[in-house]
Amino acid sequence: MRLTHHSLIFVALLTVGIQQSVFAFDHDEDPSNEIELSSEEAAILRELEREGGFGKVRDIPLLDIYGFADVLVGGFIGMNDHVASQNNFGERITNVMLGNLNMYLDANLTHGFRFLGEIRFHTAPTATSEGPNFDGTADHFVHSTSWDAVDGNTPFSFGYIEIERAYLEYVYANWLKVKIGILLTPYGVWNVDHGSPVIIPTRRPFVVASELIPERQTGLEVSGLLSAGTLRIGYHAYTSNGRGSVSTALDLDDNLAVGGRLYIDTTALGRLRVGGSFYSGTTAEERVNVVPESLQTGSPELSSYFSIRNHELAFGADLVWKIAGFHLQAELLSRQVVYDNDARAPTLGGSTPDYHAWGAYGLLAYELPFWHLRPFFLAEHNDFGRADFGGLSGMTIFFIGLNIRVLPVVVFKAQYLHVKLSSNTGSSSVTDPQNGFEMQCSWAF
Amino acid sequence: MISTSFSSMHPKVPGRYAYRPRLRFNLFFMSKIVFFFTVICIPLNGYAEPLVVIVSKKLPVKDLPKGMIQLLFLGETVEATGKRLFPLNLSPEAPERQSFDEKMLGISPKDMPRFWIDQRIRGKNKPPKTIPSMKLLLRLVAKLPGAIGYVPESAVTEAVQIVAIDGKRPTDRDYALK
């Protein structure tokens, strides 16, 4: 598992390969060297150079900015107190909330290099709930309010910015692409394809959202696609800091995570894609403390240890089949977590056991031949493998709804949810079924 | 059959564009079919002949698999004989483009905007560069080794060469762009 040195060697070899490739491109393959161009052709050629990434670098690459956003209306009906305490929707059904406001920064840097950044603007922390905490402080909504000094000190609500992904990609050929940076983990269907316009229901299934495989990682990925007739075989392999509260910047236990994905795509019978993924890594949280004995010496010393550390192994399988207007999609995910004996995650009155969580969902949608109407049905089951979310051990959700692509850039969705909860305590106050209704408008820009 | 009667009225309209099933005997939909044939299909008559995929004569590529051409025009990177290919598209309104999208990529013209918007949201590459006219596309393909495009067979000039698809020439019965 300790891949640090191997990764460094790999990066070094890759860098040499890229330099050689760029060098060759600069001197041998500039198409403008040997042709005479009209002014119109020259203008198009310059655009091609910038967008397509060939020829000499003459200009600063053009940055494309685009994105998507969505607004959700809805909530749960008749929510019990237990679930309400875990979910700030409460019983309100008329919540209107900005779900996503995501902006893409995209630039072809020529010579096969491309930068892609995606940032999400949050209204959070406003309206997120905090607590109840282990120190006994009560649950409460967070208000992120400040005052605008240049506008009469009027109040305004500020929010967070999240980096969804930000990476540099180098395409050597279609069978070899390399990315480095913050990456969406390549597994399943709706982790990388996470934008609300391309997701059929109003939200991703909880199976995906609960990150049985990490949603994103900071590291290096190699991928490619091979084609033979109607069959395509794709692969992804990556190494990263893994999970952890500071994993976007630090690998606390100096132990890189690894993962990969293999998939087959065929157009022989509609469009069928079947894939399998895995992730293996450690999660560590560090605590630095003063050595008690050193206090008496007058020169305090620091020591550190892992307050939480575990090893995990996660697998995923996915299938997408589109044929004659039908869209069948399913994902199965499994996550095994084994803690170091002296670094289990503490819980209230105990510690977290080793666990094996899994979840799966299946979606069936059909696009009617008019108005881009797409009714859908989705069922998912989650087994947390332990007590989680205030004592729940599992959750089954049924979605039934309608997706309407009113324009290529605008999608309306409406869905009804029925949620069945399970708990090992057998308390009906915890497991009363929940029902919800949500509408969403999502658009690309 | 409705398709037969309309084909007789517009003999050059390919039969596949007729909405045969479930619409017959419905005057409202029949009026839509008339509109469809008039506005959409008649312009397609200009390339009843097959489209052909072309590259520069300087590029030593004689044949490409259909899967590779699909990948290329769907935003993936493709190399042939060690050279990176860069696809050139005609404008979305061009009947040749619509025919190419449908026959080669399996995506109808009405679904194409949605496809590319979804691809961008997924973080994939942008669509191939659109060239405003066929004449310009032919000149660019001729001059730029690595450029690849498509035109009706009759428009092919001396400066470009036709690429076979899966070993099939335009005259072959099961040529992909027929």
Add this chain to the structure above:
Amino acid sequence: MPKQPTVQVLICGLLAPIGCLFDANDRCSAGEIFDDVDLKCVCEEGLGANIRTDIIVLDGVPDNPRPRDGCRICRFNETLDETNDTCVCHPDSVVYPVTGQCLPSYGTQCSDDTQCDQLISPTGNFVFGRCLTVSTSSITSMSFCSSNCQTNADCPAEIGFMCVSELEACVPGDEG
């Protein structure tokens, strides 16, 4: 021990060639048992969690409860808090700030050792010869008469008290 659910068995069976980390029969650390109802690891009966009492400089997950480090028998001046699965100080004890140990307090505040001289606890279990500054919370510290000791010389041997180094307290008994 609970039975491993069928789906997990199936997944592990399918993945056997690659590896299966999880063992349904070994989910907790030594000295812990799996709480079948609440699905967490708790200390075996009669034991309390050894809660780390570090002076924290940097903490990755500060909102979490303090980390545990195995389980242990509650000490002489501790009692088991079953709700929190930990050993806590007797109500008449206070936490010594450096080691986090529970030291018996006579309940009398003091300012120097002379005020505690030869003071014996009501139960007769401790002798208080020192005035110690202790923490009663993270921000408050007070001085109480305590039985704290380092060696037997710190305890009044003439009335049958010795220093137990583990407790750092003078308790009745003979040396050794």
